[in-house]
Amino acid sequence: MYRSYNGLDALHLSLRALGIGPGDEIIIPANTYIATLLAASYVGAKPVLVEPNRDTYNLDPLRIESVITDRTRVIMPVHLYGQACEMDNILSIAQKHGLHVVEDNAQAQGATFGGKLTGSFGICNGTSFYPGKNLGAFGDAGAVTTDSREIAESIRRLRNYGSEKKYYHEVVGYNMRLDxxxxxxLSVKLRYLMEWTREKQKLPPGIMRNLQR
Ligand SMILES: Cc1ncc(COP(=O)(O)O)c(C=O)c1O
Known part of the structure; x- marks a missing residue:
């Protein structure tokens, strides 16, 4: 896990680390928070919106292939309302077309698909620890999760002014470090995440909606 200043930065850094830029297209569910789209816009890529599944409100794998073009580089599933996307179908479409998957896990820390945690399927994934999230910090906070050493190094550099060694700046980076x-x-609250999630799952849906505001 590589910490960033907030969730939007985590998604932005993920796309930068993958070298996504102008001319590239990113498939994003039409039902998401603006941050997913802004991350695509920040790197100069075109967000291509796909209508969500009517039952889950999440990215509908059945609608993805019809919008893939030779410019498509990334699929960004967003696990909304603590509910995991259909990652098996999304990953097999991505594999078939040679696309990256970058999960937006801002609303689903602790959720699983097929026994695997969301935020662990994509090549790199962004999450948010905004105070209202499942795992909320005291202010803005976020992180990128990845199994790739190369991407991790790139993200560490990009979030720190493009620098690995003090005063040596190899790429145009940002100030996106986490306080x-x-x-x-967060490290204290993390211990309670699963327990609090189980308690929230027992609450009726109306109460959950009010808690999320
Ligand atoms: C789905 C989704 N993606 C991204 C973000 C961005 O996170 P942050 O507010 O930490 O930048 C949020 C929350 O605000 C979100 O709900």
């Missing part, structure tokens, strides 16, 4: 105070706060 230590947020990290300290």
């Amino acid at each position: 230590e105070i947020q990290a300290a706060f």
Whole structure:
């Protein structure tokens, strides 16, 4: 897990680390928060919206292939309302067409698909620890999750002014580091995430909606 200043930065850094840029297209569910689209816009890529599945409100795998073009580079599933997307179908479409998958896991920390945690399927994935999220910090906070050493190194560099070694700046980076105070706060709350999630799951849907506001 590589910490970033917020969830939008985590998604932006993920796309930068993958080298996504102008001329590229990114498939995004039409039902998401603006941050998913902004991440695509920030790197100069074109967000291509796909209508969600009517039952889950998440990205509908059946509608993905019809919008794939020779410019498509990434599929960004967004696990909304703590509910995992159909990752098996999404991953097989991505594999078939040679596309990256970057999950937006801002609303689903602790959710699973087929026993595997969301945020662990894509080549790299962004999440948010905004105070209202499942795992909320004391202020803005976010992170990228990846199994790729190369992407991890790139993200660490990009979030720190493009620098690995002090005063050596190899790429045009950003100031997107996470405040230590947020990290300290999160590391305590993380211990309770699964327990609190189980408690929330027992609540009626109306109460959950009010809690999320
Ligand atoms: C689905 C989704 N993606 C991305 C974000 C962006 O996170 P942040 O507000 O930490 O930048 C949010 C929350 O705000 C979100 O709900």
